[in-house]
Amino acid sequence: MTALDQFAAQKLRDIEARRLRRSLIDTARTDGIHVLRNGRRLVSFSCNDYLNLSHHPQVKAAASAALERYGTGAGASRLVTGNHPLFAALESRLAQLKDAEAACIFGSGYLANAGIVPALIGRDDLVLIDELAHACLWAGARLARANVLAYRHNDVEQAAALLAEFRPQHANVLIATDGVFSMDGDLAPLPDLAVVAARHDAWLMVDDAHGLGVVGDGRGARFAHAALPDIPLQMGTLSKAVGGYGGYLCASRPVIDLITNRARSFVYSTGLPPATVAAASAALDIIARDPDLTAKPLCNARRFTRAAGLPDAQSAIVPVVLGTAERALAASRRLEEEGFLAVAIRPPTVPDGTARLRFAFTAGHADTDIDQVAALMRERVLA
Numbered sequence: 001m002t003a004l005d006q007f008a009a010q011k012l013r014d015i016e017a018r019r020l021r022r023s024l025i026d027t028a029r030t031d032g033i034h035v036l037r038n039g040r041r042l043v044s045f046s047c048n049d050y051l052n053l054s055h056h057p058q059v060k061a062a063a064s065a066a067l068e069r070y071g072t073g074a075g076a077s078r079l080v081t082g083n084h085p086l087f088a089a090l091e092s093r094l095a096q097l098k099d100a101e102a103a104c105i106f107g108s109g110y111l112a113n114a115g116i117v118p119a120l121i122g123r124d125d126l127v128l129i130d131e132l133a134h135a136c137l138w139a140g141a142r143l144a145r146a147n148v149l150a151y152r153h154n155d156v157e158q159a160a161a162l163l164a165e166f167r168p169q170h171a172n173v174l175i176a177t178d179g180v181f182s183m184d185g186d187l188a189p190l191p192d193l194a195v196v197a198a199r200h201d202a203w204l205m206v207d208d209a210h211g212l213g214v215v216g217d218g219r220g221a222r223f224a225h226a227a228l229p230d231i232p233l234q235m236g237t238l239s240k241a242v243g244g245y246g247g248y249l250c251a252s253r254p255v256i257d258l259i260t261n262r263a264r265s266f267v268y269s270t271g272l273p274p275a276t277v278a279a280a281s282a283a284l285d286i287i288a289r290d291p292d293l294t295a296k297p298l299c300n301a302r303r304f305t306r307a308a309g310l311p312d313a314q315s316a317i318v319p320v321v322l323g324t325a326e327r328a329l330a331a332s333r334r335l336e337e338e339g340f341l342a343v344a345i346r347p348p349t350v351p352d353g354t355a356r357l358r359f360a361f362t363a364g365h366a367d368t369d370i371d372q373v374a375a376l377m378r379e380r381v382l383a
């Protein structure tokens with residue numbers, strides 16, 4: 001073994017000893033709800049394809065047509081030759097849905113956050129971030145080399161207190177939060193955060209990866225509250241409810257123009273394949289015109305929480321925190337024996353001691369499957 005191999009093997013033994021080693025398991029998704037895994041067909045509660053649009057006939061047809069006509073790849077960065085006209089159509093749909101002046105598509109949600117934050121925030125600035133915000137918002141803040149302060153999850157008062165103390169030392173301040181928290185399923189108090197941001201002259205950035213297509217009539221977390229908060233930076237992904245791949249930012253025209261000039265993950269990375277862009281446009285059309293469909297994931301999540309005796313779901317995501325990694329893995333195995341897939345989520349994706357099953361409900365889940373998995377949780381896992 002080389003020194004490098006020994007290094008890797010030792011690291012893996014450490015991870016294994018803490019029951020945190022992960023492995024790739026072949027999983028074929030056949031219809032947006034079921035998966036083929038370990039030789040069995042399972043009902044998946046672990047896909048973020050909330051509207052099952054990854055298999056929608058219109059979405060697939062749009063992708064196929066673009067694939068046949070324009071091929072498999074973009075050819076270059078969007079600033080060179082990768083800016084297919086399909087991008088403009090997708091960006092105007094997104095901006096309209098999010099009630100923003102303009103939008104910009106990135107290669108993925110992770111790339112979006114890794115590019116947006118450093119394009120707006122520098123070394124002498126401050127990023128105030130929810131402690132449970134997604135890893136890629138944290139990555140953006142670190143890449144910006146900014147001063148980073150975390151506030152307790154959804155604690156607006158603490159965020160305000162930190163701003164009162166530290167705002168004066170910094171030229172620019174960004175407040176970064178998920179709109180719907182990816183591992184907890186709860187909503188950020190966006191109206192209150194927007195008021196605090198305005199009072200302290202800070203910019204509010206919301207990652208709506210799990211809001212778009214699911215809450216606020218499908219328009220996302222900004223539209224899911226009694227008041228409509230002012231959010232100058234609305235980012236998200238096309239890889240969850242939209243059913244495909246890609247990330248986006250919706251913002252004002254000048255902000256979008258700056259981002260397309262300065263976000264390094266935009267400038268130095270190849271544009272999305274045309275078929276992927278066409279698929280996202282077709283999916284957004286469905287999201288914009290079908291409120292019954294976008295209401296379904298939350299409806300199904302609430303059916304589950306009621307039947308399992310858990311607090312009412314606020315989004316399509318329902319966490320069942322079990323504590324140790326061991327316990328979460330055992331619960332996941334038990335469900336899999338019964339034909340249900342709910343993958344155990346362990347540190348470092350979630351804080352130590354909060355390993356869990358994370359259920360993601362989609363529009364197409366059958367009532368009988370939801371009821372059965374709720375009964376299993378109540379009687380076999382939580383009892």
Ligand SMILES: *Cc1c(COP(=O)(O)O)cnc(C)c1O
Pocket residue numbers: 108109110111134136178182207209210237238239245246247
């Ligand atoms: C999944 C996710 C992302 C990353 O999006 P990708 O398009 O998958 O890279 C970003 N933020 C949150 C909150 C997410 O859950």
